[in-house]
Amino acid sequence: MNSPRDILRIATGGSVDDGKSTLIGRLLLDTDCLAEDQLEMARSNLAVTDGLRQERLQGITIDVAYRYFSTSDCRVILADSPGHFEYTRNMITATSTADALLLLVDVTKGLTEQTKRHFYLASLLKVPYLLVCVNKMDLVGFSEGHFYSICKTINFMQRDLSFGKIDFIPISALSGENIARKSSRMPWCKGSSLLGRLAEIPRMQIYQSNQTRAYVQRRVSIQGLDYYQIWLCTGKLKVGNQIKAYPGDEVLTVNSLKNWKFPVTHVSAPAAVLVTFEEHRALERGTLLCKLDDANLPKNTNQLEATVCWMDNAPLRRDSRYKLMHTTNLTDITDLQVCSKVDIDRHIAVACASGVETNDICNMQITLARKIAVDTWQSNRLTGSFVLIDDQTNFTAAAGFITAVK
Amino acid sequence: MRLLDYLETESIFILRETAAQCKKPVLLFSGGKDSLVLLRLAEKAFWPEKVPFPIMHIDTGHNFPEVLEFRDKTIARLGLTLIVRRVEDSIFLGRTCDLDGPFPSRNALQTVTLLDAINEFEFDAAIGGARRDEEKSRAKERVFSVRDNQGHWDPQKQRPELWNLYNGRVGEGGHLRVFPLSHWTELDVWRYVQVEELQLPSLYFSHTRDCLIRGRSILPAGPYLGPTVGESITQLSIRFRTVGDMTCSSAVESKATTISEVIHEIMASKSSERSGRVDDQVSDWSMEERKRAGYF
Ligand SMILES: Nc1nc2c(ncn2[C@@H]2O[C@H](COP(=O)(O)OP(=O)(O)O)[C@@H](O)[C@H]2O)c(=O)[nH]1
Numbered sequence: 001m002n003s004p005r006d007i008l009r010i011a012t013g014g015s016v017d018d019g020k021s022t023l024i025g026r027l028l029l030d031t032d033c034l035a036e037d038q039l040e041m042a043r044s045n046l047a048v049t050d051g052l053r054q055e056r057l058q059g060i061t062i063d064v065a066y067r068y069f070s071t072s073d074c075r076v077i078l079a080d081s082p083g084h085f086e087y088t089r090n091m092i093t094a095t096s097t098a099d100a101l102l103l104l105v106d107v108t109k110g111l112t113e114q115t116k117r118h119f120y121l122a123s124l125l126k127v128p129y130l131l132v133c134v135n136k137m138d139l140v141g142f143s144e145g146h147f148y149s150i151c152k153t154i155n156f157m158q159r160d161l162s163f164g165k166i167d168f169i170p171i172s173a174l175s176g177e178n179i180a181r182k183s184s185r186m187p188w189c190k191g192s193s194l195l196g197r198l199a200e201i202p203r204m205q206i207y208q209s210n211q212t213r214a215y216v217q218r219r220v221s222i223q224g225l226d227y228y229q230i231w232l233c234t235g236k237l238k239v240g241n242q243i244k245a246y247p248g249d250e251v252l253t254v255n256s257l258k259n260w261k262f263p264v265t266h267v268s269a270p271a272a273v274l275v276t277f278e279e280h281r282a283l284e285r286g287t288l289l290c291k292l293d294d295a296n297l298p299k300n301t302n303q304l305e306a307t308v309c310w311m312d313n314a315p316l317r318r319d320s321r322y323k324l325m326h327t328t329n330l331t332d333i334t335d336l337q338v339c340s341k342v343d344i345d346r347h348i349a350v351a352c353a354s355g356v357e358t359n360d361i362c363n364m365q366i367t368l369a370r371k372i373a374v375d376t377w378q379s380n381r382l383t384g385s386f387v388l389i390d391d392q393t394n395f396t397a398a399a400g401f402i403t404a405v406k
Numbered sequence: 407m408r409l410l411d412y413l414e415t416e417s418i419f420i421l422r423e424t425a426a427q428c429k430k431p432v433l434l435f436s437g438g439k440d441s442l443v444l445l446r447l448a449e450k451a452f453w454p455e456k457v458p459f460p461i462m463h464i465d466t467g468h469n470f471p472e473v474l475e476f477r478d479k480t481i482a483r484l485g486l487t488l489i490v491r492r493v494e495d496s497i498f499l500g501r502t503c504d505l506d507g508p509f510p511s512r513n514a515l516q517t518v519t520l521l522d523a524i525n526e527f528e529f530d531a532a533i534g535g536a537r538r539d540e541e542k543s544r545a546k547e548r549v550f551s552v553r554d555n556q557g558h559w560d561p562q563k564q565r566p567e568l569w570n571l572y573n574g575r576v577g578e579g580g581h582l583r584v585f586p587l588s589h590w591t592e593l594d595v596w597r598y599v600q601v602e603e604l605q606l607p608s609l610y611f612s613h614t615r616d617c618l619i620r621g622r623s624i625l626p627a628g629p630y631l632g633p634t635v636g637e638s639i640t641q642l643s644i645r646f647r648t649v650g651d652m653t654c655s656s657a658v659e660s661k662a663t664t665i666s667e668v669i670h671e672i673m674a675s676k677s678s679e680r681s682g683r684v685d686d687q688v689s690d691w692s693m694e695e696r697k698r699a700g701y702f
Pocket residue numbers: 014015016017018019020021022023047083135136137138139171172173174175
C-alpha cells in the first residue's frame with residue numbers, strides 16, 4: 001500500500017464536556033488508527049487524548065496534544081486544544097497552522113460563552129474552514145429542529161465576523177453518527193459525513209500562496225562558494241529566477257537548487273532546499289527572498305502594527321525586555337505600545353486600562369531596533385506572524401499577527 | 407505534496423534551525439531505525455557540509471552486540487564523531503545503581519548517564535528520534551522542548567510553538583531536546599527506510615531466538631534476562647520493533663524478512679509499538695515520570 005498522498009492539519013475547539021475527546025477517539029477508531037492498547041483505554045472510557053498525569057487528575061485536557069490518523073488518501077494531523085477559557089493561548093497555538101477548525105457545540109446546552117469566544121478567535125485567526133459540529137444529536141432524538149436552531153443562532157452571532165468558509169454538521173460522537181459515514185438516523189441532513197467534508201477541503205493552505213517567500217536558515221561557505229540552506233514557505237522557485245533579497249534591496253539570480261546532492265530545476269513550498277546564486281553576496285540568516293516580479297512584495301520596516309495574544313503566565317512588562325522572532329530573524333524591540341485590548345465577548349477594541357495578562361488579545365505598535373521585511377497576516381500567514389520572546393526567561397511570551405506596516 | 411516529502415522537508419528545516427540557533431548540539435543515536443532515519447535527514451540537511459555536530463550513544467551495557475557493531479560501522483562510514491557514554495560507568499562512579507530483582511532493566515538508568523554527558527560536554531541541544539505517536543505524554547511535547555538546569559521537563563512550562571517559529575533559546579545550565587520526527591508515525595519511518603534504502607540491524611527482521619513470554623511481551627532470553635519462577639524459554643520466530651536495552655526490547659512473532667513484509671505486518675497488526683515495552687507497563691504514567699526526570 002502506498003503512503004497517504006496528502007496532509008491535512010486540523011484543530012479542535014469547544015467548551016469542556018461538549019464531547020471533543022469522544023469525537024477524537026471516534027475519529028481514530030473509525031479510521032482504524034487506534035492501536036489495540038489504546039482501544040482498551042477508549043473502551044474503559046478514558047479519553048485517548050488526555051496525556052499527562054495532572055490532566056487526568058483534573059479530568060481535563062490542559063495543553064495542546066497532537067494525534068495522527070489516516071483516511072483513504074490523506075494523513076490528518078490533529079491538534080487538540082482544551083476548552084477552558086484560561087487556555088485561549090492553546091487554541092491559538094493549535095489553530096496557527098490548521099486547514100480547518102472543528103468547533104464542537106453540545107446541542108442540549110447550546111452556545112456557551114466559551115464557544116462564542118472560540119468563534120471570535122477563529123475569525124480573528126482567519127481559519128480557512130470552520131466546521132461547526134453540533135454534537136450529542138442522540139440526546140435530542142436526532143431532531144432537525146434542534147440542529148437548525150443552533151445553526152440560526154450561530155449565523156446571527158457571526159454576521160459581523162468573517163471566515164474563509166463556515167459549515168455545519170449534526171453528529172453524535174458517542175454513537176458515531178455522521179462521523180465516518182453519512183448517518184441514516186439523520187436523513188434530513190444535507191452534505192456528507194464529517195470525514196467526507198474534511199476530504200474536500202484544500203490542504204496545507206498555510207503554504208499555498210502566489211507569493212514566493214523563502215528565508216535563509218544558514219549559509220555555508222565551501223571553497224569560496226556560498227550555499228544557502230533556505231526554507232521556501234510559500235510559492236515556487238526556479239533556477240534562473242530573479243530574486244530580491246530583503247531587507248537590503250539586492251537582486252540575485254538563482255544559479256542552482258538542490259535537494260540534498262541532487263539538482264532540481266524548480267521547487268514548490270514547503271521545501272527546505274539548498275540554493276546558490278550567480279552573484280556573491282554573503283547573505284545573513286533571516287534574509288527574506290522574494291521573486292522580483294511578484295505582484296505583492298513585502299515591506300521593509302521597523303514599525304509594526306499587530307494583534308497580539310499574550311501567552312506568558314507573567315504579564316507584559318513595559319521595560320523593553322522582549323525580542324521579536326519573525327521567520328529566522330530575532331530582533332530587539334525598542335518600543336512597544338499597547339493601543340487597545342480586544343473585548344472578545346463584544347468583538348470590539350477597548351482602552352487598555354490595566355496590564356496585559358495571559359490570554360489577553362490586544363493591538364500593539366512595535367518598534368524594532370532594525371528594519372526587517374514583513375507581510376501582513378492577511379496576505380501571508382507565515383511572513384505575517386511572529387512571536388515575542390522574553391529575553392530574561394526565554395519564554396515564548398506572545399504570538400502576533402501583523403495587521404499593518406508603516 | 408506526498409506525505410513523506412513533507413515530513414522529510416519539515417524535519418530538515420527543524421535540524422537546520424537547531425544548528426543555527428544552538429551553540430553545541432548533539433545527535434542521540436542508538437542504531438535503531440528512528441535514529442538511522444534521523445541521521446539520514448541530518449546528512450541531507452547539511453550537505454555539502456558534514457553533519458555539524460557529534461553523535462552520542464548511551465550504552466546501557468545490555469545492548470545487542472549486533473546493534474553496537476552496526477552503530478560503529480554506520481558512524482565510521484559517514485566520517486562522524488561518535489561519543490559513547492556507559493551506564494556501567496555511572497554505576498561504578500556511584501551516580502546510579504541497578505534496580506532490585508533478578509534481571510533489572512537499565513532503561514531508566516540511562517537518564518543519569520545522559521544528563522551527566524550533556525553536562526560534561528556542555529551540550530545545549532540533544533536531538534532525539536522520539537515520535538509523538540509513540541506514547542501519550544509525548545503527544546503534547548514540543549518539537550523544541552526545554553529542560554531546566556536539572557535536566558527536568560515541566561509539562562506546565564512548555565513554550566507555545568506556532569507556525570514555523572521554533573524558539574531555541576535556553577537559560578543558564580538548561581538545554582533543549584529537539585524532536586525532528588515529532589509528526590512521523592511508525593509506518594512513516596518504515597516507509598522512509600524503504601524509499602531511502604537504509605540499512606538496518608538484522609534484528610528488525612525475522613529470526614529464530616530463545617524467548618520469554620511475559621504478560622503481553624515477548625522478550626529475548628540471554629545473559630541479562632532469564633526465566634523467573636514459573637517461566638520457561640520458548641524458541642520463536644520473531645523480529646524486534648525496538649532494539650534498545652535487551653531487557654526491555656520486546657519482539658513480535660514474525661515471518662517478515664524484508665522491509666515491505668514488515669510494513670505489511672505492521673499495517674495488519676493493531677498493537678502500538680510501545681505496548682510491548684516492559685518498562686512502560688510498570689505504571690501507566692511511567693513514561694511521563696521518566697520524561698520529567700530527564701529521559702530521552
Ligand atoms: N449522549 C452523548 N453523549 C456524548 C456524546 N459525545 C460525548 N458525550 C458525553 O459527554 C461527556 C463529555 O465528553 P468529552 O468527550 O469528555 O468532552 P470534552 O470535555 O469536550 O473532551 C462524556 O460523558 C461523553 O460520554 C454524544 O454524541 N452523545
